[in-house]
Amino acid sequence: MWAILSILVENKPGILFKVTHLFRSRNFNIDSISVGVTQNPEFSKMTITTIGDEKQIEQIVKQLDKMIDTIEVKRLDDKKTVFRELSLFRVKVSKPSDSMEINNIANSFGAKVHDARKDSLMVELTSTPDQINNLQELLAPYEILDIARTGVAALQRGGD
The missing domain is CATH 3.30.70.1150 (ACT-like. Chain A, domain 2)
Incomplete structure (x- = not known):
C-alpha cells in the first residue's frame, strides 16, 4: 500500500541523512521525498512517499516519531489530503x-x-x-x- 508521511523536523544539518538512514536500516524504499523550510525557519517539513503493508508503515511511523529531531509524524490519508x-x-x-x-x-x-x-x-x-x-x-x-x-x-x- 502507498503511504504519504508528513514529518515536521528541526531545521538543522544532518536531519535528512538521519531520516533516510532510518528507512535504509529498516530496508524500506523511499519512492519520493521533498523537504522545505516551514513558516517558522526553525523547522522543516518532509513529505515522504513509500510502499509497504500496514504493519510496515506503522513501524516506520513509530521509528520516525522516536527520533530526537522529529517534532511530529503524520500518515496522511490520500482522500483527505x-x-x-x-x-x-x-x-x-x-x-x-x-x-x-x-x-x-x-x-x-x-x-x-x-x-x-x-x-x-x-x-x-x-x-x-x-x-x-x-x-x-x-x-x-x-x-x-x-x-x-x-x-x-x-x-x-x-x-x-
Missing part, C-alpha cells in the same frame, strides 16, 4: 507533426510546453503521481529524452 508533484519531460520531436501531437497530449493533461526546439519539447505537469505516470506513458512513443520529478508535496485538508 491535497498532494501534487512537479514533473518535467524533454521529449524528442522527430517530425513536424510530433510537435503538434505532443502539444495536444500536454494540453489534455493541463500541462505546459516550454523550450520548444526543432528537435525537442519540454513538457511541465504539476499533478498527482498517477496523472504524471499516465502522461509519461503517452509521451513514451515519442522518446522521452529526460525526466525530472520533484517528489510529492502534501497538506492535509482543513478541518481534519
Whole structure:
C-alpha cells in the first residue's frame, strides 16, 4: 500500500541523512521525498512517499516519531489530503507533426510546453503521481529524452 508521511523536523544539518538512514536500516524504499523550510525557519517539513503493508508503515511511523529531531509524524490519508508533484519531460520531436501531437497530449493533461526546439519539447505537469505516470506513458512513443520529478508535496485538508 502507498503511504504519504508528513514529518515536521528541526531545521538543522544532518536531519535528512538521519531520516533516510532510518528507512535504509529498516530496508524500506523511499519512492519520493521533498523537504522545505516551514513558516517558522526553525523547522522543516518532509513529505515522504513509500510502499509497504500496514504493519510496515506503522513501524516506520513509530521509528520516525522516536527520533530526537522529529517534532511530529503524520500518515496522511490520500482522500483527505491535497498532494501534487512537479514533473518535467524533454521529449524528442522527430517530425513536424510530433510537435503538434505532443502539444495536444500536454494540453489534455493541463500541462505546459516550454523550450520548444526543432528537435525537442519540454513538457511541465504539476499533478498527482498517477496523472504524471499516465502522461509519461503517452509521451513514451515519442522518446522521452529526460525526466525530472520533484517528489510529492502534501497538506492535509482543513478541518481534519
